[in-house]
Amino acid sequence: ITEIPSLSQDAMTTLQQIELIKNLNLKPDVIINIKCPDYDLCQRISGQRQHNNTGYIYSRDQWDPEVIENHRKKKKEAQKDGKGEEEEEEEEQEEEEAFIAEMQMVAEILHHLVQRPEDYLENVENIVKLYKETILQTLEEVMAEHNPQYLIELNGNKPAEELFMDELFRTLASYKLIAPRYRWQRSKWGRT
Structure with missing residues (x-):
């Protein structure tokens, strides 16, 4: 717009x-x-919301603690499948530390947002x-x-990553192959 x-x-x-x-x-x-x-x-x-000192604009998923917590829960549920207990515990601890740091940052900037x-x-x-x-x-x-x-x-x-992959596959699908199942190989004349 x-x-x-x-x-x-x-x-x-x-x-x-x-x-x-x-x-x-x-x-x-x-x-x-x-x-x-x-x-x-x-x-x-x-x-x-805009930070009144820096002018930086934050979207709801960057400043709203409820939205951040919901994203964290969804991500945690998606990652539980197919991992061992030790790996899961280590990753959970790292994620918890990252979440605490993120929430501290949100708490610091929240009162500056308008x-x-x-x-x-x-x-x-x-x-x-x-x-x-x-x-x-x-x-x-x-x-x-x-x-x-x-x-x-x-x-x-x-999300941007999903859009990129969709567009990449769409673009690659539009290219025409020389022949179905044709295997690329080096020309006999190009060999030394």
């Missing part, structure tokens, strides 16, 4: 920004479209609605005109 085209019409109107994108001499090589449901997007943005006015849920919902009304349709037109081979659509709810 915050990139080009922008909802801010201080310098150019939204339509002028779209026309500028369409008429650029250098067309974008790749367009990455990250899709996220409105509810999830609103919850994610409204959960952001919610920006643009991150209030009502404001975020209004921005999403305005975005859908003014920008989304024209952006979809630009994406429809773009070469589909270089249009990457990602699910905004998945």
